[in-house]
Each structure stands twice: as structure tokens, then as C-alpha cells.
Amino acid sequence: MWMILGGCKNDTKPPKKDDKITDTVLDEQDDSSNNNQNDENSNGQEEAGNDANIPVAEPVEYAMHTGSVEVKEDLIYNDDFEGDSTLFTGRGAAKVEIVSSKAQAASNSLYVSGRTALWNGATVDLSEELMAGEKYVINGWVLYEEGPNQLQIDCKLEKNNSEYLSFASALANRGEWTEISGSIIIPAGTSSASVYFETGAANGELLDFYIDSILIGQETAIVDRGELPSLKEVYKDLFSMGVAVTASEIPPDRQELIKQQFNRLTPGNELKPDSVLDHATSISDPKYDDNPAISFKRVESILEFAKESNIPVRGHTLVWHSQTPRWFFAEGYSLDANAPLVSKELMLKRMENYIRQVLEYAQTNYPGLIYAWDVVNEAINPGEGDENGFRVKESLWYEVIGPDFVEKAFEYARKYADPDVKLFYNDYNTEEKGKMLHIIKLVKGLKEKGLIDGIGLQTHLTIDNPSLVDVNTSLMEYGELGLEIQITELDMGLTDNSEEELIRQAKRYKRLFMFIKNIHESGAANITNVTFWGLSDDISWLNKPSQPSYPLLFDNYLLQKPAFWGVIQSPDIPLY
Numbered sequence: 001m002w003m004i005l006g007g008c009k010n011d012t013k014p015p016k017k018d019d020k021i022t023d024t025v026l027d028e029q030d031d032s033s034n035n036n037q038n039d040e041n042s043n044g045q046e047e048a049g050n051d052a053n054i055p056v057a058e059p060v061e062y063a064m065h066t067g068s069v070e071v072k073e074d075l076i077y078n079d080d081f082e083g084d085s086t087l088f089t090g091r092g093a094a095k096v097e098i099v100s101s102k103a104q105a106a107s108n109s110l111y112v113s114g115r116t117a118l119w120n121g122a123t124v125d126l127s128e129e130l131m132a133g134e135k136y137v138i139n140g141w142v143l144y145e146e147g148p149n150q151l152q153i154d155c156k157l158e159k160n161n162s163e164y165l166s167f168a169s170a171l172a173n174r175g176e177w178t179e180i181s182g183s184i185i186i187p188a189g190t191s192s193a194s195v196y197f198e199t200g201a202a203n204g205e206l207l208d209f210y211i212d213s214i215l216i217g218q219e220t221a222i223v224d225r226g227e228l229p230s231l232k233e234v235y236k237d238l239f240s241m242g243v244a245v246t247a248s249e250i251p252p253d254r255q256e257l258i259k260q261q262f263n264r265l266t267p268g269n270e271l272k273p274d275s276v277l278d279h280a281t282s283i284s285d286p287k288y289d290d291n292p293a294i295s296f297k298r299v300e301s302i303l304e305f306a307k308e309s310n311i312p313v314r315g316h317t318l319v320w321h322s323q324t325p326r327w328f329f330a331e332g333y334s335l336d337a338n339a340p341l342v343s344k345e346l347m348l349k350r351m352e353n354y355i356r357q358v359l360e361y362a363q364t365n366y367p368g369l370i371y372a373w374d375v376v377n378e379a380i381n382p383g384e385g386d387e388n389g390f391r392v393k394e395s396l397w398y399e400v401i402g403p404d405f406v407e408k409a410f411e412y413a414r415k416y417a418d419p420d421v422k423l424f425y426n427d428y429n430t431e432e433k434g435k436m437l438h439i440i441k442l443v444k445g446l447k448e449k450g451l452i453d454g455i456g457l458q459t460h461l462t463i464d465n466p467s468l469v470d471v472n473t474s475l476m477e478y479g480e481l482g483l484e485i486q487i488t489e490l491d492m493g494l495t496d497n498s499e500e501e502l503i504r505q506a507k508r509y510k511r512l513f514m515f516i517k518n519i520h521e522s523g524a525a526n527i528t529n530v531t532f533w534g535l536s537d538d539i540s541w542l543n544k545p546s547q548p549s550y551p552l553l554f555d556n557y558l559l560q561k562p563a564f565w566g567v568i569q570s571p572d573i574p575l576y
């Protein structure tokens with residue numbers, strides 16, 4: 001824990017806390033029309049001068065406080081393999097046996113052999129012990145003796161015999177016991193759960209391995225954040241505040257914090273093509289050949305939560321080169337890596353029908369909920385041979401359709417989207433000058449044809465790069481296009497969580513939000529939303545077992561970090 005800098009809990013003057021969204025927030029236009037007292041250009045002067053009863057917002061200064069956490073761990077399963085039997089069994093063809101030839105502790109360990117497929121390994125059914133919405137931690141040891149110098153060994157959770165989630169991972173050195181540890185939040189809807197160990201192939205060979213000293217505990221954190229200002233309230237007159245979540249990241253304690261702090265939501269993975277496309281059904285009947293089958297099972301829990309909480313959603317994303325399976329572009333939806341790709345004509349039909357079905361699903365089942373779509377994600381990557389800077393390598397969209405796939409995607413999205421649904425082009429490294437020129441050219445063309453409403457700037461920063469001057473300049477350049485600007489995937493990679501570094505991160509966040517606020521208020525860019533790519537450090541895409549990262553505003557226990565107070569513009573966080 002870091003020390004409390006300046007002030008304490010009692011110094012905080014939080015704004016009125018009201019978690020209920022009373023505006024019709026499902027319609028962005030209602031947001032602004034209901035808040036016309038905040039429109040300083042038209043009304044502010046008059047109201048402040050003539051009506052003493054209208055509350056005038058006082059500048060509120062927030063003192064930083066860190067809150068506290070009490071962490072409890074209850075052991076739910078352990079095995080040191082010193083007894084006569086174990087609850088672990090072989091997964092697939094693999095065999096497990098207690099052996100005395102190797103041990104991380106005491107005399108024995110569990111030997112896993114006879115694997116004939118990657119997913120074979122050692123598994124234990126913990127359906128009775130693991131409860132949905134709860135957090136579990138695992139600690140154990142792994143060993144392998146043959147093959148490459150290093151090997152990644154994974155521990156995963158099999159949910160409902162159909163989904164496979166990462167629990168822990170270790171990079172082991174051959175012949176050395178290596179500690180493996182990690183944590184997982186059990187997703188809602190989990191009815192059966194097994195914990196298993198497996199490893200990839202080395203030079204095509206499936207290796208034997210050992211495990212020992214396995215401890216699995218349920219972690220309960222009693223968190224007291226104290227009174228927190230709300231990000232969405234602090235910035236309500238400027239732009240909405242969003243957060244990306246995945247389906248496994250919305251247990252009750254997270255839902256409460258999300259509702260308190262944010263008024264927009266982005267599904268982190270569940271609306272990407274690899275989550276939505278349904279291969280089994282698509283190959284079941286030739287009628288699907290130009291009209292791929294889709295399924296919304298994976299996104300439903302997020303959309304239900306958003307609907308119940310009255311939080312509008314950013315749809316991410318319809319057309320992207322990544323997280324889109326190759327079979328979508330292949331003849332007969334073949335899974336064969338060498339299967340021929342379809343014609344441009346057929347792929348355009350697949351694209352149109354995919355976009356149509358996704359939009360129709362959202363608009364029929366959740367009318368008004370998804371207020372914006374990233375229609376195309378990351379199509380520009382200059383230097384790959386296309387004169388207009390399009391991504392050429394590893395883009396099957398480009399390979400099959402050519403550069404006009406972007407405009408086609410927007411055409412189809414416009415054709416099927418409800419009139420108030422906003423269409424965005426989204427990309428990363430948007431402050432790089434060369435890339436920016438290509439994006440601006442692309443977006444200008446789309447704007448002239450009435451096909452686009454906004455630009456999404458991902459804004460994945462590190463603690464040092466890019467310079468905020470470049471971010472600032474690019475916001476103004478994009479702002480000149482007269483489209484909505486949204487910062488769609490904000491985080492700030494930080495690999496050292498010392499108090500000093502956490503404060504440095506808070507300062508950079510404070511400067512960034514000062515810039516964003518100033519640009520918006522000056523009218524140089526119509527910034528309508530800022531979305532953080534994750535709620536807390538533990539679930540960030542940047543946080544890896546081999547290299548932890550601390551990029552967000554809340555820590556592993558959902559306690560506010562100095563970064564939170566930087567975004568809030570607390571005077572306890574200096575600008576430099």
C-alpha cells in the first residue's frame with residue numbers, strides 16, 4: 001500500500017452521490033438537452049446573473065485518500081501428493097500417478113504422461129467448491145525434464161465443459177521446479193468447473209510433466225474505499241466516462257463500482273467477430289454460405305447488466321483483421337489453414353450479412369442500448385505497401401476485398417444501423433504523424449459520403465510514451481474534421497508499482513485529463529467520451545504473469561490508486 005499523501009478521508013468533499021441515472025441516458029441527445037444549464041455558451045451567463053436559486057457549481061477539490069483492504073484467504077483445495085490417492089485424474093488420454101522419483105516438497109509429486117493432444121493433462125473437478133462471482137487464487141509447482149530449455153505450463157479452468165479460462169501460467173526452465181500462481185473470478189453462469197494443467201507442444205512433441213504442492217484458496221477482500229467522487233459526475237458536463245469489461249469481470253462488487261463511476265460500457269471481447277461468429281451452425285447448411293450464422297451467448301450477460309443499469313454501450317467491433325477467424329474468409333468456411341479464400345463478391349455478401357445480423361440483433365433485443373459502433377478497427381498501418389496506408393499484412397479483409405472493404409463496411413453499417421446509432425473508425429497510435437495523415441484522409445472521404453460520425457482514438461499509453469504534447473496536437477487535428485472524438489481504450493502501462501511510480505502515473509493521468517478538458521472546452525475537438533480499457537489492474541490485458549502491469553485507476557482489490565485522483569484533478573497530485 002502507498003502512503004496517504006496530504007489530507008485524509010475527512011477532507012474529501014465528494015459531489016452528491018447518486019448512483020441512479022435519472023436522465024434518459026440511452027439517448028445521448030437527451031443527455032445534452034437535459035443539461036442545458038451547463039451549456040455556458042448559450043445560457044450560462046444569463047442564469048448565473050438572474051437566478052440565485054439555480055445552483056452554481058462550485059469548484060470542488062478532492063483530497064486523495066487510499067481506503068483500506070482486509071484480505072482473507074480460505075483454503076478450498078490442497079494436494080501435496082503425499083497420500084495414497086489424489087482427486088486429480090488424467091484429462092483426455094493423459095495418465096496421472098503419484099510418484100516418489102520427484103518432489104518439490106516432501107517425498108512425492110504427481111506425474112502426468114501419455115498425452116496425445118495439447119489439451120491432455122491433469123484435472124480436478126471442483127464444481128462443488130468454486131462459486132460463481134467469487135475470486136480464487138492458486139499456487140503450486142511444475143516441472144518438466146525433457147525438450148526445450150523453457151516451456152510454458154498453464155493452469156486453466158474448464159467452465160461448463162465448453163469454455164476454457166486462464167487461471168495461472170508459468171515459464172519453466174527444464175529440470176527445475178517452477179512456481180505457478182494466478183487468480184480467477186469465476187464467471188456468472190458457471191455450473192461445472194474443473195481446474196487443469198496442460199502445456200503446449202515442443203517441436204511437435206507432447207511432453208510429460210510433474211506438479212506438486214497445489215493450493216487453491218478463495219480470496220475475500222473486505223474493501224473500504226471511503227467516500228469517492230464519481231468520475232462520471234466530475235466530468236458529466238464535458239463527456240461520458242466509459243469502462244471496458246469482459247463477461248467474467250462483472251461480479252456484484254465490480255458492478256457496484258462500475259455503476260458508481262461510469263456511464264458507458266464497452267464489451268472488451270464479446271462483440272468481436274471471433275466471439276459472435278458461429279462456426280458449427282455456419283457449416284451445417286449451404287444456406288449459410290453467404291450469410292454466416294452468429295451467436296450472442298457470450299455478450300448477453302454484459303448487455304443484460306448494461307440494460308438493467310441503464311448504461312449505454314459502445315459496440316466493439318464489426319470489422320477487424322484480428323480476432324476474426326480465417327474460416328470466415330475461406331471457401332465452405334473450412335478450418336483448413338490452406339483452404340482457398342472466397343471471391344471478393346462472396347466476401348462482401350458475408351460482410352454485409354454479418355453486419356446486418358449483428359445490428360439487427362442489438363436493435364431488436366436491446367433497442368437503444370448500443371449507442372455507437374466501431375465499424376472498422378485498425379485498418380491503417382502505413383509502410384506495408386499500400387499508397388493510402390492501409391494495413392496489408394495479415395489482413396484478410398484487405399487480401400480478399402482490397403482497400404475498399406473499409407468504405408463497404410461503413411456503407412452496410414449505415415444501411416442497417418438505427419438513425420441515432422453513431423458509427424466510428426477506431427485505431428491505435430493515432431498520434432503518430434504519418435498514421436494520422438492516412439486516418440484523416442480515410443475519414444474525410446467517409447465523412448463526405450455521410451458514412452461516419454466519429455473517430456475512436458484507442459490511446460494505449462505507457463508511463464513515458466507517447467508525449468502528451470503529441471496526443472494533444474492529434475486531438476486538435478482530428479477535432480478539425482468536425483466529427484465526434486472518443487478516447488476508446490485508455491490505459492497507461494506501468495511495470496513498477498512502487499509508490500513513486502504510482503504517483504508519476506497519477507501526474508501523467510492528471511495532465512492528460514487537463515489537456516482533454518481544455519481541448520474540449522475550447523471547442524477545438526468535440527470529445528464525447530473517454531473509456532478506460534478495464535476497471536482494475538488485475539484484469540488488464542497488459543498484466544501478464546511474466547510481466548505485471550499497473551495501467552488503470554483501481555488496483556487488484558478495486559481500491560482507488562493515485563491515478564484515480566490524478567484523473568479527478570486532486571490538488572494532492574502535482575501536475576509535474
Ligand SMILES: [Ca+2]
Nearest residue numbers: 080105108212
Ligand atoms: Ca509433495
